[in-house]
Amino acid sequence: MLQIEIWINMKVRFAPSPTGMLHVGNARTALISWLFTRSMGGEFMLRIDDTDRLRSKDEYEVAIESGLKWLGMDWDLKARQRDRSDIYESKIEQLKVAGRLYPCYETPEELDLKRKSQLSRKLPPIYDREALELSDDKIKAYEEQGRKPHWRFKLNHEAIIWNDMVRGEIKFDGKDLSDPVLIREDGSPLYHICSVIDDIDYEITHVVRGEDHVSNTACHIQMFEALGAKAPIFAHLPLLSDKEGGKLSKRIGSLSLKELQDDGLEPLSVVSLMARLGTSDPIEAFCDIKTVIDNFDISKFSRGTPKFDPDELLRLNAKILHEREFDEIKPRLIEIGLAELDAEFWNIARPNIEKLLDIKDWWNVAKNPVTPIIEDSEFIEQALELLPECPWSKDTWKNWANAVKAKTGRKGKQLFMPLRQALTGMDHGPELSELLLLIGYDNAKERLQSHKKAA
Numbered sequence: 001m002l003q004i005e006i007w008i009n010m011k012v013r014f015a016p017s018p019t020g021m022l023h024v025g026n027a028r029t030a031l032i033s034w035l036f037t038r039s040m041g042g043e044f045m046l047r048i049d050d051t052d053r054l055r056s057k058d059e060y061e062v063a064i065e066s067g068l069k070w071l072g073m074d075w076d077l078k079a080r081q082r083d084r085s086d087i088y089e090s091k092i093e094q095l096k097v098a099g100r101l102y103p104c105y106e107t108p109e110e111l112d113l114k115r116k117s118q119l120s121r122k123l124p125p126i127y128d129r130e131a132l133e134l135s136d137d138k139i140k141a142y143e144e145q146g147r148k149p150h151w152r153f154k155l156n157h158e159a160i161i162w163n164d165m166v167r168g169e170i171k172f173d174g175k176d177l178s179d180p181v182l183i184r185e186d187g188s189p190l191y192h193i194c195s196v197i198d199d200i201d202y203e204i205t206h207v208v209r210g211e212d213h214v215s216n217t218a219c220h221i222q223m224f225e226a227l228g229a230k231a232p233i234f235a236h237l238p239l240l241s242d243k244e245g246g247k248l249s250k251r252i253g254s255l256s257l258k259e260l261q262d263d264g265l266e267p268l269s270v271v272s273l274m275a276r277l278g279t280s281d282p283i284e285a286f287c288d289i290k291t292v293i294d295n296f297d298i299s300k301f302s303r304g305t306p307k308f309d310p311d312e313l314l315r316l317n318a319k320i321l322h323e324r325e326f327d328e329i330k331p332r333l334i335e336i337g338l339a340e341l342d343a344e345f346w347n348i349a350r351p352n353i354e355k356l357l358d359i360k361d362w363w364n365v366a367k368n369p370v371t372p373i374i375e376d377s378e379f380i381e382q383a384l385e386l387l388p389e390c391p392w393s394k395d396t397w398k399n400w401a402n403a404v405k406a407k408t409g410r411k412g413k414q415l416f417m418p419l420r421q422a423l424t425g426m427d428h429g430p431e432l433s434e435l436l437l438l439i440g441y442d443n444a445k446e447r448l449q450s451h452k453k454a455a
Helices: 002-006 024-039 056-071 085-097 107-120 134-144 191-201 213-228 257-262 267-276 291-292 309-325 326-335 343-352 358-367 377-386 395-408 413-424 430-447 452-455
Strands: 011-014 041-046 079-080 102-104 148-152 159-164 168-173 181-183 208-209 231-239
Touching: 011 024, 011 181, 024 041, 024 056, 024 079, 024 231, 024 267, 041 358, 056 191, 056 257, 085 102, 085 148, 085 181, 085 191, 102 181, 102 213, 107 377, 148 213, 148 326, 181 191, 191 208, 191 257, 208 213, 213 231, 213 267, 257 267, 267 291, 309 343, 309 452, 326 343, 343 358, 343 430, 358 430, 377 395, 377 430, 395 430, 413 430, 413 452, 430 452
Parallel strands: 011 041, 041 079, 208 231
Antiparallel strands: 102 148, 148 181, 159 168
16 A cells, blocks of 8 residues: 555656766666656656765756756756755764764775775675774774764664665665765765655655665665655666677766757657667657657666667657658757758758758758869760750759760769769769759759869
């Protein structure tokens, strides 16, 4: 009955740290969290985890929000951890009184030496709880030296078990984990305890995050219990790999959402890829966010490592653009300086673009001066003599090509490629039967005559 109640009052959060730009891995987690929430009719919360005061910056927070909105995401509630210091202090004091937080006086150098010693003896680098044995005199001596304690959470040495929505049943034993540091030497709380307190206060029912947090989750579950709360339901997603299945390169691994946006990608191409990457469903291009939501099922995500291929983004991007009607795209064409571009031009050129800005190339080919490629001036001269007079129609290209074929004896690629190169300066593009009409008689004649000027 409790499980049903949780799902009825479902609330999911995405909690980025504003210490840098939102990269593709975190954007994927955000999107999956949001799609999951919206597909289930739940509430979605954006929580800015800015306990790291030195590295957190307002411009990163702005960029994170901008990136999420670009993807089509919204949120029902927003909060910042920096506004909740008093609440954290109250809960932390509660844990201290209960004996679940204890002070430790080791320096970073001393802790590092302990870890190295344990590893050299083939022991796991787990904190030995030496601080629990400190006498009052030893503590006084440390404090007289000017040492400030950091505070660790005392894990119960017992089984920690939960049913993960992606990984199934997960088991840890408290004795196999290090007591995590929750309070820094300067008294500021770390991510772990603030996150747990926030999840309790905001009644978060589900947490979606990367599999690199699995061991953190084991510790967090005991923190929830120590604060008298039930832990949320967790879903730990496998981290992205490159297209060969290896670790993401530094270049791709740090690829930010802003870079994808600046690169001219359609947001729905990113959504289409991330919504299906790592699931049993085929990746397909979605043209509206509602369809993505309606077809989303978090249970289809597997433990297998998903392969992130930037080329796949381009394929999806092109397919989405090829489905766009002129009325949908017109405002954006105006934004990029192509107010004169009409529906006829869009319908002819769109099958040949990967990104919207590519349409400028075909506009320039059709309407602006180009540098023709003419390797056989005699053939082009013959073609020029046969160029039909106006008015032109959809049959103009066929009639002209047939006439040139009859006069020169050329056919196939030997006929079409020199004409394409002379007319466009390129060896690929839209069908010449349609492109010729966009180029027009005057431009076509001038380009075919260019070999005379060069001579």
